[in-house]
Amino acid sequence: MELIDEDGNLFGAVNVIDALVIVLALAVVVAGIAVVGVLGTGDDPEETAIETQYATIDVGTQSIATAESITAGDEMTTGDERLSITDVYATRTSSDTADVTVRTEVAASQHENGTVTFNDGQFATGQNVSIQTDEYDVTGSIDAVEANTTALSTTETAVLFEDTVDRETAEQIRAGNESAVGNDTAATLESASIHPIGDDQYRVTAGATLTTLQGEDDVRYGKHLVEPGATIPFATDSYTLEPTILETGTTDEPGEATTTTVELDLNGLSDREASLFEPGLTETAGGETWATVTDVDREPATVVVEAEDGTLNEQTHPTKDDVTLTVELETRETDLGTEFKGEKLRTGDTIYFDFGVTTVEERAWIVD
Numbered sequence: 001m002e003l004i005d006e007d008g009n010l011f012g013a014v015n016v017i018d019a020l021v022i023v024l025a026l027a028v029v030v031a032g033i034a035v036v037g038v039l040g041t042g043d044d045p046e047e048t049a050i051e052t053q054y055a056t057i058d059v060g061t062q063s064i065a066t067a068e069s070i071t072a073g074d075e076m077t078t079g080d081e082r083l084s085i086t087d088v089y090a091t092r093t094s095s096d097t098a099d100v101t102v103r104t105e106v107a108a109s110q111h112e113n114g115t116v117t118f119n120d121g122q123f124a125t126g127q128n129v130s131i132q133t134d135e136y137d138v139t140g141s142i143d144a145v146e147a148n149t150t151a152l153s154t155t156e157t158a159v160l161f162e163d164t165v166d167r168e169t170a171e172q173i174r175a176g177n178e179s180a181v182g183n184d185t186a187a188t189l190e191s192a193s194i195h196p197i198g199d200d201q202y203r204v205t206a207g208a209t210l211t212t213l214q215g216e217d218d219v220r221y222g223k224h225l226v227e228p229g230a231t232i233p234f235a236t237d238s239y240t241l242e243p244t245i246l247e248t249g250t251t252d253e254p255g256e257a258t259t260t261t262v263e264l265d266l267n268g269l270s271d272r273e274a275s276l277f278e279p280g281l282t283e284t285a286g287g288e289t290w291a292t293v294t295d296v297d298r299e300p301a302t303v304v305v306e307a308e309d310g311t312l313n314e315q316t317h318p319t320k321d322d323v324t325l326t327v328e329l330e331t332r333e334t335d336l337g338t339e340f341k342g343e344k345l346r347t348g349d350t351i352y353f354d355f356g357v358t359t360v361e362e363r364a365w366i367v368d
Contacts, residue, residue: 003311003337039139050080051110054149054234057129058223059100059140069135078119082107083131086150089213090181091222092235099222101213102131102140103152116145144169153214157226158190158251160340161234161243163204169239170194170202173286179234183259186211187221187234190251192285195341196354204241207251207341208234252303253342255334260345261368262293266323268301274321276358283353288330290341291353295326327353327364 010319059070067090087103096307108118116123124130127225130139165173173194179187191207210232213220224232226248234241247254266277277298301320304312331340338345345351345364353359 033315046127048111050107051116052105052107053123054086055104055106055123055129055143055145056143056152057102057104057131057140058143059102059131059138061093061097062100062138064092064096064098064181066136067100068136070100070102070138074131074133074137080107081109081118082130083118083276085131085161087152088184089152089154089186089211090184091186091211092179092181093222093233093235094235095237095239100181101143101152101222103150104131107151107170112160145212154211155219157210157212157219157221158207158249159226159232159245159312160205160207160247160250161232161245162206163241163243164197164201165204165239167200167227168284169241170204171308172236173206173241174238175206177236181235188209189234191253192286193288193342194252195290196283196285196343196352196359198352199359203342205253206234206243207244207253209251253332255332255339258333258338259327260329260331260333260338260340260366262327262329262347262351262364262366264325264327264351264362266325266360266365268317268320269323270320272300274323275359276355277323277325281355281357283355285354290330291355292328293325293355294328295322297323297326325360326367 043193062070068092069296070085070088072085073090076083084105085102086105090098092098093348106118106123108116108123110116118129121127121129123142125145127140127142128139129263130137162202173189173192175189175192177189177192178185187210189206189208193205195203195205197203209222210226212226221232224230226232226245228245228247232245234243251330277293277296279293279295279362281293282289298321301317301322302314303317303320305315308311329340329345331338331345336344340351345366348363350361351364352361
């Protein structure tokens, strides 16, 4: 039998052209099956499920306006995923800014391979996540992801701290001042001692109660460790302190309140300068009196004059006076000795006084 007959049929049964069409069609079908077998159907074979987790997110430093806008109950949705803020912890870092940490309940995508994603990003400790609402758009770092607990672990911590400020700031500091973001108070001054220590310099020693974050191994006020020697912010609408913590667990200054009497010798004063001092003169700051002049001894100053024969003679100065002040100090008696203005007081130490009408910086001699 001829392979192709005179009518163009293959083996006398199938037209050659039709046979080629059939072969080509079969090739296309086989190739399609092979491609599907290698590449799949285009559908993601990995199944995902929406699961609820709880995360602590450090939102960082924000403006006061933004910090006040971030509140419990805020919610963000993206597809089937949802993030709800369940708790907010904010500490003021200045008159204009605050550090913000939030606790969130997150309905995120749980993948078969164990990864969790939210809003197309990996949702795990150390990763960043964006929180977007009608009021704000912030990005924070995930500090922890847990299976339960909607609230942040906070506690109250008492501290005694110290800072040096200018006169304008010193005049605003009082016990009862609060550091707050919106209606939430994070720190309250329980006590405050303001001492003049130099030209436009004041030492502030204050006790405060802080609302702190309780970690596994530490306590933090905002981002700052709460421990002796650490520096933390204390800010209100009108002033900002950056005090160093002296002690934790107390808001009281060490020791017992007492008084100490000292004498200061002011030599060679003009009549106008000498006349400024009189009993009853006080040094007052922060609404408290720290030093009171109880006695003033004034007498003409003496000078040594060389006579014509070369001898040296002591004579009364015609215009200058020597003044000895007796001053009663409000001091504290501690285990380390007597302290005045937060520093140890020893006879012969140089002390700065601001008596209002004049200032004095002179060595003081303890007499009682």
